Amino acid sequence: MSKSEILTSLRQASVVYRTEMGEGRRVWSEVSLDIHKGEWIVVIGPNGSGKSTLASVLLGLCPLSEGEMKVPKSAVVATRGVLQIPDAQFIGDTIREELDYIATEISTEEEEREAQYKEILSAVGLSLPVDRALNTLSGGQKQLVNLAAALSVQPEMLVLDEPTAMLDPAARKEVRQAVRAAYQQGTTIVWVTHRLEEVADATRVIGFGEGRITYDGGPRAFFYGDNEAELPVMTPCTELGLDAPFAVKTAISLLQMGCKLRLLPLNMDELAEAVAAPCL
Numbered sequence: 001m002s003k004s005e006i007l008t009s010l011r012q013a014s015v016v017y018r019t020e021m022g023e024g025r026r027v028w029s030e031v032s033l034d035i036h037k038g039e040w041i042v043v044i045g046p047n048g049s050g051k052s053t054l055a056s057v058l059l060g061l062c063p064l065s066e067g068e069m070k071v072p073k074s075a076v077v078a079t080r081g082v083l084q085i086p087d088a089q090f091i092g093d094t095i096r097e098e099l100d101y102i103a104t105e106i107s108t109e110e111e112e113r114e115a116q117y118k119e120i121l122s123a124v125g126l127s128l129p130v131d132r133a134l135n136t137l138s139g140g141q142k143q144l145v146n147l148a149a150a151l152s153v154q155p156e157m158l159v160l161d162e163p164t165a166m167l168d169p170a171a172r173k174e175v176r177q178a179v180r181a182a183y184q185q186g187t188t189i190v191w192v193t194h195r196l197e198e199v200a201d202a203t204r205v206i207g208f209g210e211g212r213i214t215y216d217g218g219p220r221a222f223f224y225g226d227n228e229a230e231l232p233v234m235t236p237c238t239e240l241g242l243d244a245p246f247a248v249k250t251a252i253s254l255l256q257m258g259c260k261l262r263l264l265p266l267n268m269d270e271l272a273e274a275v276a277a278p279c280l
């Protein structure tokens with residue numbers, strides 16, 4: 001997929017929130033960023049570092065106080081979002097109502113419409129009756145309905161703000177799988193998270209610390225630094241005060257013991273691959 005087409009640009013963007021006392025509180029300073037078509041960007045950082053503010057800005061929910069956000073004329077960008085709390089996004093009471101509100105180009109002809117609903121749901125791996133009440137669904141199913149609704153308008157860019165935060169491991173896996181399918185269909189992904197294992201899907205990682213971008217690069221360099229020959233004392237991950245996933249920490253220990261790994265793993269599957277061959 002081409003990385004050249006820019007979907008959205010931020011230039012010297014700052015956000016100042018007003019506190020209850022009416023004072024300005026600067027939570028974002030001089031953030032500059034180009035989001036390219038075909039990227040899967042994971043945005044990571046400690047609590048309160050400004051990650052969700054990026055999601056809100058991209059979704060048009062938070063105005064910039066300074067700087068600008070540009071959508072180049074060549075890119076017709078439809079951006080949709082899925083947020084942390086599944087119920088907070090629902091408008092309707094049933095899956096049908098939800099899709100009726102959000103999905104566009106739904107047929108007025110009944111048979112065709114039912115087939116469209118089925119297709120929208122199956123795109124995220126759901127096979128539920130459309131008249132199911134939303135409050136009878138599990139957290140994971142609710143989040144998949146939100147995802148299905150967001151994807152039903154075929155957005156160019158999908159912004160996810162900690163979509164798995166309230167979910168159990170099985171549901172987290174389903175949501176990631178559904179987002180991977182959307183990515184493979186050409187949707188650009190911006191995924192805000194505090195779960196470091198979710199970095200494994202990224203083509204690009206953006207690290208946030210105290211309202212500024214501290215890292216913008218590949219996922220492996222985020223965990224291991226950019227010099228494969230020598231492990232740095234501090235990596236972009238540890239500089240943000242974040243604890244690397246088990247697979248990364250294990251690989252670092254092996255490297256420190258003098259083992260040469262075939263790849264620098266991002267997750268358990270890759271760790272198994274890295275240690276399957278004897279140390280060189």
Ligand SMILES: Nc1ncnc2c1ncn2[C@@H]1O[C@H](COP(=O)(O)OP(=O)(O)OP(=O)(O)O)[C@@H](O)[C@H]1O
Binds near residue numbers: 049050054194
């Ligand atoms: N509507 C608001 N009004 C005032 N301050 C806000 C508002 N939203 C966020 N903030 C503050 O802005 C800072 C950045 O918040 P943001 O939610 O973007 O961070 P985050 O990295 O997503 O944090 P977390 O991981 O805890 O969700 C925080 O200090 C937060 O308290």
